[in-house]
Amino acid sequence: MKKIDRRDVLKGLAAGAGATVAMPALGGRALAQSAGKVVVGTWGGDYARLLTKNIEDPLLKPKGLEVVQDQAGDAPRRAKMVAERRLPRGTVDIQGFSAANMFEMNEAGATEQLDYSKIPNAKNLLPTMKYPYGIGHIYSGNVVIYNPKLISPAPTGFKDWLDPKWGNKIGFIDIQYQAIMIAASMAATNGASMNDIEKAKEILLAVKKAGARVYPTNEAFAQAMKNEEVGISAIWKARVVQWQNAGIPCEAVSPVEGIPAYVSGFVIAKNAPNKDNAYAYMNAMLAKEPQEAFAVDMGYNGTVSGLSVAPDLQKRIGFTPEEEKRIKDLDYAFLAKNDAGMKEWWDKVFKG
Incomplete structure (x- = not known):
């Protein structure tokens, strides 16, 4: 591998x-x-x-x-x-x-x-x-995206994103279920594991109960961010740059728990x-x-x-030397073995 x-x-x-x-x-x-x-x-x-x-x-x-x-x-x-x-x-x-x-x-x-x-x-x-x-x-790498107008103080990582206190300002993108469960595992273990799916489920069910919203595509979520319907989620840093260019009010934070590579x-x-x-x-x-x-x-x-690549663009799409140390590889073998179960739980339990 x-x-x-x-x-x-x-x-x-x-x-x-x-x-x-x-x-x-x-x-x-x-x-x-x-x-x-x-x-x-x-x-x-x-x-x-x-x-x-x-x-x-x-x-x-x-x-x-x-x-x-x-x-x-x-x-x-x-x-x-x-x-x-x-x-x-x-x-x-x-x-x-x-x-x-x-x-x-x-x-x-x-x-x-x-x-x-x-x-x-x-x-x-x-x-x-x-x-x-x-x-x-x-x-790219998976980072927290947020609207400073709606979310304050600024989040520091996945645990701050998945805090039930944000209620229906928390957003999820349906097609990103795998990345969401990885981030939730990291939030639950303070970055120690990307594969603790059971702890990830507990965190996700808590934010679902608090009113978190699920959007079918990246584009649908972007529209919700633009309309200030939601204010915090996680997405590839590249998407944050793209949406900033489109005038959507959002900022990126590299999570303290680690930055999953994409x-x-x-x-x-x-x-x-x-x-x-x-x-x-x-x-x-x-x-x-x-x-x-x-x-x-x-x-x-x-x-x-x-x-x-223009230096100013490289600065926006890349990562600082300190952030580079927090980039984490995915466990492809684990994901291949568990993806079907993760998708079934996401569709039938989390979205059900």
Whole structure:
């Protein structure tokens, strides 16, 4: 199992602030058969829109590649991938998942073991973002988000977020159930464990009783923050930057209990019908221009070296040296084993 080493990650980010290195935008074997079709499984909303804006329209469609997005939450897309794994040909070529879910799909035997010779731009990929079964596309860390007008004093971590005193000003994002339960475990154990699910459940049920609200998507939660319907939650720091840029009143706090790392990446289905085009898609997402664009448009850190990121932006999307020490890797094996149970409890008990 591949872990995220924060020193390597931050080394790569630091490199991004320096001189730009030459990287091929597209090329090599990855584009040898790029004409045709590729079906991309992804979340909807902003991420899907920015994949189109920064990767598909400028780099792939001019090469004759027809991109079709299969938009859905990660749980149904994972279920479909597992259900189709024994078919000669699946229906989706490349899937976007968190690092934890990429690990899970590999354990399920549904992913292609990557041939990195077909991804020329992967030569610049940070070592910690290079998995045998997938690549990291962007990364950030989970932080507390709050509106200073509604929440005072400022929170210091997950325990302050999950304090029943905030009542219906506490917000949850449905599709982030896994990250929420990790944060609740850290709150319950003062950062000692990300895997104490039973203690996490106790804390979450207490805030549910106090009136906490659940929103179906990141976008729905953002609207609630904008309207001051809710005032505190937890989300990737990249999202805080994006919402600040959109004029939503919010600030970020790196939790004292630790900062869970978040990596969003892509895997290729073992039975992908357009495998060469899936490799072409991976190669394009690692090109310099889209990597820098995602930092600007979405506030995520890139996963390749040699990026040119403005110092003021790097300060907003990155972490201080003291915060770097609190970045924590996720236990992908634990999450793969327990995700189904976590999701069932979330849907039937917490939301029920």
